[in-house]
Amino acid sequence: MGSPATxxxxxxxxxxxxxxxxxxxxxxxxxxxxxxxHFGLQSAATVEQLxxxxxxxxxxxxxxxxxxxxxxxxxxxxxxxxxVKEHQRLPVDVPQADRATIGGVIATNWxxxxxxxxxxxxxxxIGIEAVDGNGLLFHGGxxxxxxxxxxxxxxxxxxxxxxxxxxxxxxxxVRPLPERSAWLACSVNDAKKAETMLAALQQSAVTPAAxxxxxxxxxxxxAALAETNLTKDNFGLLVLLEGxxxxxxxxxxxxxxxxxxxxxxxxxxxxxxAEPWPAVQEFSAHIDSPLTVQASVTPSGVLPFVAACRKRDxxxxxxxxxxxxxxxxxxxxxxDKGLSExxxxxxxxxxxxxxxxxxxxxxxPGAAITHRSVxxxxxxxxxxTAVKKKFDPLDLLNRGRFVYI
Amino acid sequence: MQSIPSPSASTLTRLADALRRAIGAENVLTARSDLMxxxxxxxxxxxxxxxxxxxxRSTADVVKIVKLCNExxxxxxxxxxxxxxxxxxxxxxxxxxIVLMRLNRIVEINYRDRYAxxxxxxxxxxxxxxxKGSGYHYAPDPxxxxxxxxxxxxxxxxGGPHTLKYGVTVNHVLGVEMVMADGAVVQLGGPAExxxxxxxxxxxxxxxxxxxxxxxxWVRLTRNPQGWRTMLAIFESCDDATQAISEIIGAGIVPAAxxxxxxxxxxxxxxxxxFGFPLDAQAILLIEVDGLDAGLDQQRDQIVELCKKSKARxxxxxxxxxxxxxxxxxxxxxxxxxxxxxxxxxTQDGVVPRTQLPLIQRKITEISAKYDIKIVNVFHAGDGxxxxxxxxxxxxxxxxxxxxxxxxxILEACLDCGGSVTGEHGIGVEKIHFMQKMFSPDDLVAMDxxxxxxxxxxxxxxxxxxxxxxxxxxxxxxxxxxxxx
Numbered sequence: 001m002g003s004p005a006t007x008x009x010x011x012x013x014x015x016x017x018x019x020x021x022x023x024x025x026x027x028x029x030x031x032x033x034x035x036x037x038h039f040g041l042q043s044a045a046t047v048e049q050l051x052x053x054x055x056x057x058x059x060x061x062x063x064x065x066x067x068x069x070x071x072x073x074x075x076x077x078x079x080x081x082x083x084v085k086e087h088q089r090l091p092v093d094v095p096q097a098d099r100a101t102i103g104g105v106i107a108t109n110w111x112x113x114x115x116x117x118x119x120x121x122x123x124x125x126i127g128i129e130a131v132d133g134n135g136l137l138f139h140g141g142x143x144x145x146x147x148x149x150x151x152x153x154x155x156x157x158x159x160x161x162x163x164x165x166x167x168x169x170x171x172x173x174v175r176p177l178p179e180r181s182a183w184l185a186c187s188v189n190d191a192k193k194a195e196t197m198l199a200a201l202q203q204s205a206v207t208p209a210a211x212x213x214x215x216x217x218x219x220x221x222x223a224a225l226a227e228t229n230l231t232k233d234n235f236g237l238l239v240l241l242e243g244x245x246x247x248x249x250x251x252x253x254x255x256x257x258x259x260x261x262x263x264x265x266x267x268x269x270x271x272x273x274a275e276p277w278p279a280v281q282e283f284s285a286h287i288d289s290p291l292t293v294q295a296s297v298t299p300s301g302v303l304p305f306v307a308a309c310r311k312r313d314x315x316x317x318x319x320x321x322x323x324x325x326x327x328x329x330x331x332x333x334x335x336d337k338g339l340s341e342x343x344x345x346x347x348x349x350x351x352x353x354x355x356x357x358x359x360x361x362x363x364x365p366g367a368a369i370t371h372r373s374v375x376x377x378x379x380x381x382x383x384x385t386a387v388k389k390k391f392d393p394l395d396l397l398n399r400g401r402f403v404y405i
Numbered sequence: 406m407q408s409i410p411s412p413s414a415s416t417l418t419r420l421a422d423a424l425r426r427a428i429g430a431e432n433v434l435t436a437r438s439d440l441m442x443x444x445x446x447x448x449x450x451x452x453x454x455x456x457x458x459x460x461x462r463s464t465a466d467v468v469k470i471v472k473l474c475n476e477x478x479x480x481x482x483x484x485x486x487x488x489x490x491x492x493x494x495x496x497x498x499x500x501x502x503i504v505l506m507r508l509n510r511i512v513e514i515n516y517r518d519r520y521a522x523x524x525x526x527x528x529x530x531x532x533x534x535x536x537k538g539s540g541y542h543y544a545p546d547p548x549x550x551x552x553x554x555x556x557x558x559x560x561x562x563x564g565g566p567h568t569l570k571y572g573v574t575v576n577h578v579l580g581v582e583m584v585m586a587d588g589a590v591v592q593l594g595g596p597a598e599x600x601x602x603x604x605x606x607x608x609x610x611x612x613x614x615x616x617x618x619x620x621x622x623w624v625r626l627t628r629n630p631q632g633w634r635t636m637l638a639i640f641e642s643c644d645d646a647t648q649a650i651s652e653i654i655g656a657g658i659v660p661a662a663x664x665x666x667x668x669x670x671x672x673x674x675x676x677x678x679x680f681g682f683p684l685d686a687q688a689i690l691l692i693e694v695d696g697l698d699a700g701l702d703q704q705r706d707q708i709v710e711l712c713k714k715s716k717a718r719x720x721x722x723x724x725x726x727x728x729x730x731x732x733x734x735x736x737x738x739x740x741x742x743x744x745x746x747x748x749x750x751x752t753q754d755g756v757v758p759r760t761q762l763p764l765i766q767r768k769i770t771e772i773s774a775k776y777d778i779k780i781v782n783v784f785h786a787g788d789g790x791x792x793x794x795x796x797x798x799x800x801x802x803x804x805x806x807x808x809x810x811x812x813x814x815i816l817e818a819c820l821d822c823g824g825s826v827t828g829e830h831g832i833g834v835e836k837i838h839f840m841q842k843m844f845s846p847d848d849l850v851a852m853d854x855x856x857x858x859x860x861x862x863x864x865x866x867x868x869x870x871x872x873x874x875x876x877x878x879x880x881x882x883x884x885x886x887x888x889x890x
Binding site: 062063064065066067087088109111119120122123132136137138139140142143144145146147148149150151152153154155156158159160164175176177199202203205207243244246247249250251296297298299300301324325326354355356357359375377378379380381383384386387389390391402403 | 516517518519520540561562564568572573575576585591592593595596597598599600601602603604605606607608610611612628631651654655657658659696697699700703704756757758759760785788789790823824825826827828829830831832836839840843844845847848850851852854855856857858859870871
């Protein structure tokens with residue numbers, strides 16, 4: 001870890017910090033809530049941390065426009081608290097919401113389970129301000145929900161790991177809170193049946209907000225799911241329904257009928273709450289697992305990818321945003337032959353077979369880890385590197401952590 | 406941004422010969438009469454013929470074309486159907502125009518993984534037709550969807566009446582294959598979400614042909630809604646109508662579409678099509694909600710109540726699909742009716758925060774009076790995207806000048822309201838002088854940096870979107886006469 005953090009209170013301070021870094025050629029690591037510092041490769045020891053924690057104000061909240069402008073260091077919990085007063089929300093679910101900041105969530109492109117019904121984080125960022133590695137304070141987008149003026153820096157910076165610019169302020173599109181929500185859950189005996197049910201959900205008249213597939217020992221211990229008869233080898237299917245009361249009641253009845261026809265007689269139901277199982281939201285944040293990875297594959301690739309993980313570690317636990325193809329896997333043990341062999345020999349090919357890739361979210365300190373094993377998927381790295389060189393020619397921002405070659 | 410020297414006649418002759426050998430003579434146009442077809446897109450003010458027009462039939466053809474252009478230092482610009490409205494396809498300085506209309510196959514449709522792969526020349530509505538009966542659709546539906554191409558939609562990040570609920574093109578593009586400015590073929594994204602590394606797909610969509618030539622697109626498919634409820638609310642004043650919009654959105658309802666038309670345009674529509682609109686009404690709202698049948702009546706009733714609270718004189722409900730299509734017809738044919746009002750018209754494409762709609766509406770009325778130019782309004786009001794239509798006679802030079810001033814003032818008023826100078830048509834060459842008003846010099850440097858990372862020599866689509874270091878782009882001498890939105 002680097003030297004003690006400096007903590008700017010304005011974007012001008014951030015510009016000054018980058019200019020100092022340029023003068024001393026000291027790399028900077030922007031830090032929000034510090035919840036994703038283990039994600040990707042680790043920063044070099046000489047890095048200076050730049051905390052965005054004090055940039056945490058609500059700049060403007062015209063609730064009737066359904067947009068909000070905030071500084072990057074505001075936590076997701078603070079943001080949710082502000083929005084709920086106007087009966088609104090940003091439907092992006094992240095672990096450790098009391099620490100995770102909106103800037104960090106955007107920098108790591110974190111998306112939760114509701115992306116299936118509500119869209120992903122990148123769809124909600126409509127304006128952005130950042131300081132690049134040249135010390136340039138720049139903006140993209142604006143404060144209106146429809147805007148095609150100039151290049152879309154909101155998208156470019158979303159998931160850029162702070163390597164093109166340190167995000168200082170964002171404008172977000174927000175949504176009304178739904179009137180009602182309910183979860184339906186059931187267990188499914190095998191992968192074939194699970195795939196049939198997932199495919200059927202896509203054809204159903206029901207429009208879920210989330211479609212989650214869970215499996216493994218972590219979920220067996222989850223008291224709230226006990227009634228679904230989850231075993232070591234089967235799968236749990238969790239569906240979140242949101243909307244007006246009329247809509248949710250109709251969807252519940254309809255889905256139960258569809259599931260009954262598929263042989264699911266008594267699904268577990270939790271009505272009136274959107275977050276019944278903290279495990280769904282917090283699953284990927286458990287850094288006590290010896291290894292956690294995230295795969296992005298096509299929806300039909302979820303179960304084959306899970307099978308590949310189980311083959312290597314039958315005791316691994318899985319949470320998949322199955323409608324979107326995002327799969328999180330917590331391994332029960334560290335791979336005997338090391339990370340590179342697991343990632344390059346097995347998991348990357350398994351994901352690539354379904355148009356995807358795998359990234360290491362968390363590995364034990366000191367584990368032998370390489371650029372290829374963390375960021376080994378197929379990507380136009382030369383173009384990305386060309387962009388990086390323009391925005392940060394001295395390679396000061398989050399040096400060495402991201403995909404660049 | 407670097408300027409590109411004009412190629413010599415001999416260079417162009419050598420290049421045309423090389424192109425004929427590379428992709429077949431039948432795919433290369435050089436006759437003056439043929440080239441004139443390609444001298445502009447829907448932005449007809451500025452015109453310039455390309456020197457050569459080529460029609461690639463494969464990605465490999467595009468690579469050959471781009472490499473030959475680079476070898477001979479000739480600029481090149483991609484083009485789809487030419488329906489764009491800001492001059493994004495204008496071949497400034499001539500050069501080669503790469504028309505992608507013959508790359509028009511639907512390569513794959515995958516319902517399980519909810520995507521389709523199309524070539525850039527696929528006409529938007531052709532994909533819609535191919536998906537009919539499947540229960541899925543491709544959501545972006547620009548009003549020009551009968552002619553515009555998916556590749557062009559990607560270049561301009563097109564919207565449409567259903568943007569309010571479903572988002573613009575970038576929300577529905579999973580990946581693109583493109584030929585870079587140096588001829589390298591690169592795939593950004595693909596069938597799966599969250600591609601590794603930077604979101605270059607997000608940066609590419611809406612880049613107006615300045616970052617690469619798109620040769621394949623992975624688009625997301627969306628489930629069809631189970632049902633619709635469509636209604637028409639009639640108001641005594643524009644303020645009441647804009648208030649109703651604010652009430653509906655403020656109540657947490659996100660309609661699929663929320664369109665506003667004022668009295669000026671209503672009169673023209675009524676004269677042309679006799680829909681039975683009251684001619685003394687100052688504004689109407691066309692409102693559509695979609696989704697689960699179970700919830701739609703409740704939403705419809707709530708909207709009717711909110712409209713009445715905002716002093717709607719009457720709310721008409723479409724009783725069936727036939728009536729629904731009739732209501733949409735009146736909106737979609739609005740522009741066809743304008744010919745009854747004046748010989749020429751110029752449509753603007755500003756955006757304001759929704760709550761500023763009453764303010765911008767009043768501002769437009771003031772500007773109309775100040776310049777003595779009649780302005781009628783059609784708004785994608787739900788997302789704050791305004792389309793004031795300035796009516797004039799292009800044979801009258803004084804009127805033309807007043808229209809230009811009025812247009813600029815409207816767009817500046819949008820910026821003053823915290824808005825943007827384009828909601829869906831892009832900067833192109835038309836609004837290049839506004840970039841310095843909307844963005845700081847540092848913002849523009851950052852944009853130029855991105856362009857240079859993709860397009861370092863500047864041979865691809867030169868002089869577009871970003872103002873050059875020395876000036877504000879071209880001087881505009883004439884307002885546009887626009888196609889339907």
